[in-house]
Amino acid sequence: MPSRLKRLLIGRPMKSTELELEKLSKLKALAVLSSDALSSVAYGTEQILIVLVTAGFAAIWYSIPISLAVLGLLLILILSYRQTIFSYPAGGGAYIVAKDNLGVSTGLLAGGSLLVDYILTVAVSSSAGTDAITSAFPALHDDRVLIALTMILFLTIMNLRGITESASVLAIPVYLFVIAIFVLIVSGVFKYITGGIHAEVPEIGTAVSNVSLFLLLKAFSSGCSALTGVEAVSNAIPNFRPPAERNAAATLVMMGTILGTMFIGISLLAYWYGIKPDPENTVVSQIAAATFGRGILYYAVQGVTALILFLAANTAYSAFPLLAFMLAKDKYMPNAFMIRGDRLGFSNGIIFLGIFSAILVTAFDGHTENLIPLYAVGVFIPFTLSQLGMMVRWLKLKTSGWVFRFAINTIGMLTTLAITLIFIFTKFNQVWTVFVFLPIVILLFFQIHRHYMNIASELRINMQQDKPVIKGSTIVVPVAGITRVVMNSLSYAKSLTENVVAVYVGFDDDDIERMEKKWEEWNPGVRLITLRSSYRSIIRPIMKFIETVEWKTAETDHITVLIPQFITKHWWHYILHNQTSLLLRAYLFNQKDVVIATVPYHLQR
Structure with a gap:
């Protein structure tokens, strides 16, 4: 059943030779890798206005x-x-x-920040998409977490x-969003030019007494949340069709052009309409309602906005x-993250990302405004380190035009x-968790690396000196009685060596005497060792004997x-058997020089 369900949800397994078919064209890559950046148009301007209105409506200009x-x-x-793409095409x-x-530690800081950022990307995108839905349908506001998790x-x-x-399916709503926003911008600009907008807004340049440089910088940094996701193309160059770096660079430029146009368009409309942030x-939503009214076009814009905000998470995936x-x-990181799944994707990374982002959404109750500061800090740390790293590179190489x-x-x-x-100084109470979590992540990286290096050192052999040591073999078979399971196990043991010992644990002398008499009568050609357990424990006497x-x-x-073990016909039968064998195996795992083997016996009923 689990296998059939997996095939239904995931699809048939793909051959390794089909990997090239999984590479992305520029148009599909733009949809998959730019959805995060493009979707930030839906909340970038809003983040600027949230800061500015604290100084009064006159400050919105x-x-x-x-x-x-x-x-x-x-x-x-x-x-x-774009320079990074051509410098590091892998x-x-x-x-x-x-x-x-800049060194391994700095690289791990950038890598750890990006991993955290991608988890936050999924959490923020799903939360922001829920905001768009609940703006159009306020009755769903209480179900925001469930919608995001779904x-x-x-x-x-x-x-x-x-x-x-996923690119083929998800590209459609991404391009529908781009079309919808451009239609909204063009319609709004046309309405403004023709005098259809009658909002009273402060003129650009109006003096506002309580606006400080600090407030403007805070608004600017909040607006820069619209730039999250810009780095995704340079991270995912191997996903492009050849020539990968050229296609990646072209996709990056297309993304920047579309993002810049939509962002400034929404900002202008928000100013002309005199929009105030509303939780x-x-x-x-307010711009679409003011431009089209709450008719079919409004709901179309809200629908595709909700979709793109949800699908922005696909950049992280x-x-x-x-x-x-x-x-x-x-x-x-664990070797498991290098394994490709049935569909040639890095399945463990995908599942890990989904689980942790779901935990974040639940922990923050799906409130986007609580997540965005964490999200922005997580992406701007790698932005800064990447720029600094490229500066050092140009100083080292000093190539033409450096x-x-x-x-x-x-x-x-x-x-x-x-x-x-x-961000750190103005929203420390919201972003401090990043500075607790990041050092833990980096420490974990080093611990994992140390473990792998220690294992490699311990397992490495000298080709000239280290040779296999040939020894004999002694096999110990714990038995609970004389059954077909025991006969099956002894038959297998004797096929490997003549040095086989059966061990039985009894709780009293009568029990042990009965077992010895039956064993002598059966005479399987294997010596039986009987042990007496005064405290009714089977595991402890066997461990001492071993x-x-x-x-x-x-x-x-x-x-x-x-160790003999039943294999039951039905899964639920398993809980009725094998408890002793499981406990014995758990104890034996801690023994250095003991090999543990299981002989399965398949029950027919």
């Missing part, structure tokens, strides 16, 4: 110059990550750049089916498993560092404990 500053930073990031983004140029489950299953299949009605693979390849490239990365590094610091045998024969023989 500052959203326009702040939005232009965000666009400037977007341009710098696009140019910078992918890995900030992790590889920082590790290569979407995370859907995306996890879709990505387990393979990157190409239960998003800025895009594409990038997280690849980054986890690279960290695992460098022995900083001064211009170095200048771009320097401006980007200083800007992203300033944004990171602003330790004695091990001590006497360690130099000459391998000790193998052969």
Whole structure:
């Protein structure tokens, strides 16, 4: 049953030779890897306005110059990550750049930040998508967590089916969102030009007494949440069709162009309409209602906005498993993250991402505003380290035109560092958990790496000196009576060696005498050792006996404990048997020089 359900949800297994068919074209990659960045249009302007309105409605005109500053930073990031793509075509983004140029510890900081960021991406996207739905249908507000968890489950299953299949399905709503937002912007601009907008808004340049530089910087840093996801393309270069780096660079430029246009368009409309942030009605929802009324076009915009916000998480589902693979390849994450599943994706990374993001959504009760600061800090740390790493690279290599490239990365590094610091100082009470969690993640990386290095050192052999040691074999078979299961186990043991000992534990002398008499009558050609247990324990006497045998024969023989075990016809029968064998096996695992083997006996009824 579990196998059939898996095939229904995930699809048929794919051959390793089909891996090339899983590579993405530019259009599919734009949908899969840009959905996070493009979806941030739905809340980027809103985050700016939330900060500005604290100084009064007259301060909302500052959203326009702040939005232009965000666009400037977007341009710098696009140019910078385009350079990263051609410099590191194997992918890995900030992790590889920082590790290569700034050292392993810094690389792990970037990698750990990105992993945390991708988990937050899924949590934020699903929460923001729920916001869009509850804005259109307020009655669903109390079910926000359930809606978000359902979407995370859907995306996890879709990505387990393979990157190409998920791209084919998910590309449609992404492009529908882009079309819907452009229709909204064009309609809104047309309405503004024709005088259809009558909102009274403060003119650009109006003096506002209580607006400080600190407030503007805080609003700018909040607006930069619209840039999250820009780095995903440089992380996932191996997912592109060849020539991978050229296709990745072209996709990055397309994403930047579309994102910049939509972001400034929404910011302008929000200003012209005099939109104020509303916890239960998003800025895009208010703009769509003011432009189209609450008719079919409004619900169409809200529908595709909700979809893109949910599907923004798909960027993380594409990038997280690849980054986890690279960290695992460098022995900083479990080897399980290097394994491709039935559909050629890194299934363990996908499942891990889905589980942890679901935990976050539940813990924060699906409130986007509580998650975005964590999300933004998680992405701007790698932004800063990536820029700094590229600066060091240009200083080392000094290739043709390196001064211009170095200048771009320097401006980007200083800007992203300033944004990171602003987030830390202005929203420390919301982001402090990142600074607790990140050191734990990095410490875990080092512990995993140390373990793998120790294991490699312990298992490594000298080809010239180390040879297999040939010993004899002593097999100990614990028996509970004379049954077909015991006969089956003894038959197998005697096929391996003549040195077989059966061990029986009795609780009183009569019990032991009966067993010895039956064994003598049966005469299987195997010596029976009977042990008396005064405290009704089966495990302890057997363990003491095995330790004695091990001590006497360690130099000459391998000790193998052969444990008979029932294999039941129905799964629920299993709980009625095998408790003693399971306990014995658990105890024996701690014995250094004892081999544990199981002889299954399949029951027919």
